[in-house]
Amino acid sequence: MTLSSLHFHHHPLLPHTLTTKLHPKLFTPTPPSSFSSIQTFKVSVVSSSASAITHQHHEHPLPPNFSPTELLDLLRCQNDELSAIRIFQWAAKQPNFSPNLTIYNEILRHLGNVGYLDSMLNVLGEMKSTNCTVDSSTFIIFIESYANFNSHERIIELVQLMENEFGLKPDTHFYNIALNVLVEGGKLRLVENLHSKMINNGVRPDVSTFNIIIKALCKAHQLRPAILMLEDMGSYDLVPDEMTYTTLMQGFIEEGDMRGALRIKEQMVESRCLMTNVSVNVLVNGFCKDGRVEEALRFIDGVSDEGFSPNQVTLNALVNGLCKIGHIKEALEMMDFMLERAFDLDVHTYNSLIFGLCRSDEVDEAVEILEQMLSRDCSPNTETYNMLISTLCKENHVEAATKLVHVLTSRGILPNVSTFNTLIQGLCMASNREIAMVLFMEMKKGGCRPNEFTYSILIDSLCSERKLKEALLLLKEMEANRCTRNVVVYNTLIDGLCKNKRIKEAEEIFDRMELEGVSRNSVTYNTLIDGLCKSKRTEEAAQLMDQMITEGLKPDKYTYNSMLAHYCRNGDIKKSAEIVQTMSSNGIEPDIVTYGTLIQGLCKAGRTEVASRLLRSVQMKGMVLTPRTYNPVLQALFKRKRIKEGMRLFREMMEKADPPDALTYKIVFRGLCNGGGSIQEAVDFTVEMLEKGILPEFPSFCFLAEGLCSLSREETLIELINMVMEKAKLSQGEASMIRGFLKIQKFSDALANLGGILERQNKPRRF
Numbered sequence: 225m226t227l228s229s230l231h232f233h234h235h236p237l238l239p240h241t242l243t244t245k246l247h248p249k250l251f252t253p254t255p256p257s258s259f260s261s262i263q264t265f266k267v268s269v270v271s272s273s274a275s276a277i278t279h280q281h282h283e284h285p286l287p288p289n290f291s292p293t294e295l296l297d298l299l300r301c302q303n304d305e306l307s308a309i310r311i312f313q314w315a316a317k318q319p320n321f322s323p324n325l326t327i328y329n330e331i332l333r334h335l336g337n338v339g340y341l342d343s344m345l346n347v348l349g350e351m352k353s354t355n356c357t358v359d360s361s362t363f364i365i366f367i368e369s370y371a372n373f374n375s376h377e378r379i380i381e382l383v384q385l386m387e388n389e390f391g392l393k394p395d396t397h398f399y400n401i402a403l404n405v406l407v408e409g410g411k412l413r414l415v416e417n418l419h420s421k422m423i424n425n426g427v428r429p430d431v432s433t434f435n436i437i438i439k440a441l442c443k444a445h446q447l448r449p450a451i452l453m454l455e456d457m458g459s460y461d462l463v464p465d466e467m468t469y470t471t472l473m474q475g476f477i478e479e480g481d482m483r484g485a486l487r488i489k490e491q492m493v494e495s496r497c498l499m500t501n502v503s504v505n506v507l508v509n510g511f512c513k514d515g516r517v518e519e520a521l522r523f524i525d526g527v528s529d530e531g532f533s534p535n536q537v538t539l540n541a542l543v544n545g546l547c548k549i550g551h552i553k554e555a556l557e558m559m560d561f562m563l564e565r566a567f568d569l570d571v572h573t574y575n576s577l578i579f580g581l582c583r584s585d586e587v588d589e590a591v592e593i594l595e596q597m598l599s600r601d602c603s604p605n606t607e608t609y610n611m612l613i614s615t616l617c618k619e620n621h622v623e624a625a626t627k628l629v630h631v632l633t634s635r636g637i638l639p640n641v642s643t644f645n646t647l648i649q650g651l652c653m654a655s656n657r658e659i660a661m662v663l664f665m666e667m668k669k670g671g672c673r674p675n676e677f678t679y680s681i682l683i684d685s686l687c688s689e690r691k692l693k694e695a696l697l698l699l700k701e702m703e704a705n706r707c708t709r710n711v712v713v714y715n716t717l718i719d720g721l722c723k724n725k726r727i728k729e730a731e732e733i734f735d736r737m738e739l740e741g742v743s744r745n746s747v748t749y750n751t752l753i754d755g756l757c758k759s760k761r762t763e764e765a766a767q768l769m770d771q772m773i774t775e776g777l778k779p780d781k782y783t784y785n786s787m788l789a790h791y792c793r794n795g796d797i798k799k800s801a802e803i804v805q806t807m808s809s810n811g812i813e814p815d816i817v818t819y820g821t822l823i824q825g826l827c828k829a830g831r832t833e834v835a836s837r838l839l840r841s842v843q844m845k846g847m848v849l850t851p852r853t854y855n856p857v858l859q860a861l862f863k864r865k866r867i868k869e870g871m872r873l874f875r876e877m878m879e880k881a882d883p884p885d886a887l888t889y890k891i892v893f894r895g896l897c898n899g900g901g902s903i904q905e906a907v908d909f910t911v912e913m914l915e916k917g918i919l920p921e922f923p924s925f926c927f928l929a930e931g932l933c934s935l936s937r938e939e940t941l942i943e944l945i946n947m948v949m950e951k952a953k954l955s956q957g958e959a960s961m962i963r964g965f966l967k968i969q970k971f972s973d974a975l976a977n978l979g980g981i982l983e984r985q986n987k988p989r990r991f
Contacts, residue, residue, distance in 0.1 A: 329362055336369025341378070344369065358390050360398045371405040376414055379406065383421070400432045407440045415440045429460060435467045442475025447484070450475060464495065470503040477510035485510050499527065505537045512545025520545060540572045547580025555580055569600065575608050582615035590615065606632070606640050613643060617650025625650055638672070645677050652685040660685065676708045683713055687720030695720060709740065715747050722755030730755055746777050754786035762790050781807070785817050792825025800825050816842070820853040827856040835860065849881040851888050858888065862895025870895055871905070889913050890921045897924040903931050907940060914947045922979050929975055942966050945974065952982055
């Protein structure tokens with residue numbers, strides 16, 4: 225007999241060097257829509273090794289008594305799929321060999337295991353041309369292979385091929401297998417299509433069919449239709465079984481609705497359907513997932529009277545639940561109990577404990593659990609390491625996290641994209657963005673494909689460092705790699721461009737979002753509106769606000785505060801008041817930022833009294849006032865030489881509001897020194913500032929020094945200078961030089977040198 229050539233093509237899951245070595249002339253045939261035109265074709269030798277085998281067996285043809293059963297045994301004992309395929313090629317070339325359905329199915333399994341899906345179709349064509357009787361078992365092999373290589377769309381075509389070319393009508397069992405494969409693959413649209421085809425073709429569903437469809441609906445978060453499907457079973461004279469109820473209970477639990485799961489449990493009891501260990505464990509896990517460990521224990525106690533005995537899954541759920549509610553001690557006691565009862569702790573047990581300890585910031589204890597895990601020959605998985613790496617990064621132990629990645633790799637556990645994302649984020653947060661970029665390059669080189677979160681982390685870091693050129697290059701890389709660009713990535717870029725006054729480019733990114741079908745959210749609009757306002761393009765900002773409303777987004781306090789800030793900066797109080805009025809009429813309560821901005825605008829326009837009244841009004845609303853609210857009023861009062869009112873307001877701020885910031889102290893100190901107030905009050909305030917770790921503004925301090933010298937209070941000045949030097953942490957040599965000038969009464973030289981040192985240090989105002 226003759227067989228068509230089996231055409232092999234490189235599959236991404238096989239090493240390229242292996243496939244090219246075996247198959248130097250690779251090509252992928254187009255899947256046939258019909259087998260009517262397929263001709264019988266000859267075996268081609270596809271590799272040098274295959275040639276050797278073929279040549280060897282040409283000299284020794286099959287003995288006449290060599291049976292298909294013997295060939296089948298030979299094929300099944302091959303550990304290497306490609307060896308089995310070569311043996312089949314050689315056997316098929318022998319003149320006295322005729323494969324049967326079992327052998328064809330066996331070779332189809334081998335081809336499917338290595339992803340040669342198109343070659344499988346060629347074999348199927350050969351089966352048809354040689355009149356080999358085909359049944360549904362052959363097509364089930366195709367279904368399993370398509371699922372394993374994420375080619376679920378081909379399953380629908382396969383069913384049509386089965387019916388049209390082979391005259392086989394899929395039965396309920398066949399549909400159940402196909403439907404379940406599609407559900408497990410998350411292909412819910414295809415599930416709907418295939419189920420409709422099943423019903424339209426008059427194939428009667430059984431309990432398993434309903435269970436599969438209910439599982440699909442639960443996965444799609446469609447619990448109401450799932451309940452209706454349960455109720456519809458009676459119309460087919462079918463009775464729900466334990467799997468039906470358990471699937472629904474699991475569906476409700478995944479939605480966080482434990483009450484709904486318990487309703488299904490009651491329905492199950494009423495229908496006299498016995499609960500199994502699986503259904504009990506689903507409910508125990510639901511209680512624990514909800515943080516209701518005590519209820520889980522009571523439930524276990526209740527069902528124990530009915531013969532239930534807790535197993536590994538039950539105890540793992542309890543450990544997980546205890547860790548989630550922070551009862552780590554009890555979880556560790558549960559682990560000891562499991563060991564005493566000879567349960568083998570698995571990766572789920574250890575991961576729960578490590579998760580709980582990491583969540584409680586007990587990372588050292590979590591590492592100890594990891595060491596116990598390794599000592600008991602329980603292999604950690606990527607999730608184990610990811611939890612530890614994430615915690616170490618959050619605690620800024622990035623070096624330790626990096627070492628852990630090397631441990632992970634040395635144990636043969638390849639870091640996944642989540643591992644890399646955690647580490648890259650940790651490096652960026654620790655201001656090690658350059659190292660993060662090196663890791664990013666290694667990630668790609670190692671074959672781990674970055675996702676939208678990887679790019680988002682790096683783009684955010686680059687934008688915060690104002691490296692916008694590199695950030696935009698990463699966006700282009702995302703586009704080239706067809707990586708999803710989500711709204712967060714675009715918002716980050718728009719924000720970075722706006723902060724660097726590159727508004728035109730920000731607008732281009734904004735427009736591109738619409739073209740690429742990325743929905744813009746309130747953050748997108750607010751960021752660009754703020755950028756336009758700061759660029760004094762308020763008319764365009766207002767138009768953008770109208771567009772925002774047209775797109776169904778409601779302007780919020782951030783939107784209005786951006787517009788308000790612009791009008792306040794320009795001293796346009798009338799327009800500012802209109803903005804606040806619009807906010808209130810649209811049901812948006814002005815916040816402390818709104819009032820602070822408005823108070824600043826009033827003070828800038830010289831309406832200090834109105835600003836003071838507004839300040840009192842805000843206080844009466846029970847809001848905690850911030851320095852940003854007080855500072856404009858304080859500045860206006862001191863500027864108008866109203867020293868006593870300014871100091872009263874400052875003391876009130878100390879008592880009733882958030883603590884003053886460095887700017888507050890600068891305003892008051894400058895006001896006291898330059899405003900004609902009591903010099904002793906200025907001295908006392910200087911001491912108060914220094915005691916709080918805030919250096920006085922140096923020009924005003926020099927003005928105070930002149931006043932003290934004019935009143936012959938040099939000793940007071942020397943004390944203040946010594947305090948400034950101590951807080952500024954001057955070196956011994958620098959302090960000695962300044963004290964030398966003070967000793968010979970050269971105060972101007974001492975101040976000049978002190979000012980120069982402080983300027984060189986460029987010290988922050990708070991210590």
